[in-house]
Amino acid sequence: MKLIPKGSKLYSIIHLKCPRCHRGKFLQSPAYDMSKITRVRSHCEECDLNYKIEPSFYYGSMYVSYAVGVAIMIAIIGFFLIFPDEFSFLKTFITLVVVIVAGAPFINAVSKILWANLFFKYDPKK
Ligand SMILES: [Zn+2]
Numbered sequence: 001m002k003l004i005p006k007g008s009k010l011y012s013i014i015h016l017k018c019p020r021c022h023r024g025k026f027l028q029s030p031a032y033d034m035s036k037i038t039r040v041r042s043h044c045e046e047c048d049l050n051y052k053i054e055p056s057f058y059y060g061s062m063y064v065s066y067a068v069g070v071a072i073m074i075a076i077i078g079f080f081l082i083f084p085d086e087f088s089f090l091k092t093f094i095t096l097v098v099v100i101v102a103g104a105p106f107i108n109a110v111s112k113i114l115w116a117n118l119f120f121k122y123d124p125k126k
Contacts, residue, residue, distance in 0.1 A: 007124065009117045016113055019120035021047035026116070031109035038108040040116075047126035051116065058112050065111035069100060072107070 024044035
């Protein structure tokens with residue numbers, strides 16, 4: 001049994017699947033493939049959805065990426081504030097830099113699929 005059922009946007013986001021059919025892959029390669037870093041496919045291989053509905057469509061995902069990055073930073077700072085014995089500015093700063101830099105490809109991929117999910121709806125018939 002899957003924890004997140006097909007049909008919810010969260011399924012598409014977590015599995016990086018087509019926002020319409022939830023079966024086709026969204027990216028050309030895994031998020032950490034540095035040769036094709038988070039390149040989006042042109043069409044869904046399952047339902048033929050055009051992922052790029054207009055030129056530069058995924059530029060808007062930069063705003064989502066910023067919000068995701070800030071949310072991660074707030075979560076890290078919140079963690080250190082919850083456990084004050086672990087708190088130091090240097091430790092917090094190093095943790096932030098490592099997590100944001102190491103997670104950048106994944107944050108970028110998640111931002112693009114979040115952006116796509118704002119414009120495409122799930123359609124089980126496709
Ligand atoms: Zn599809």
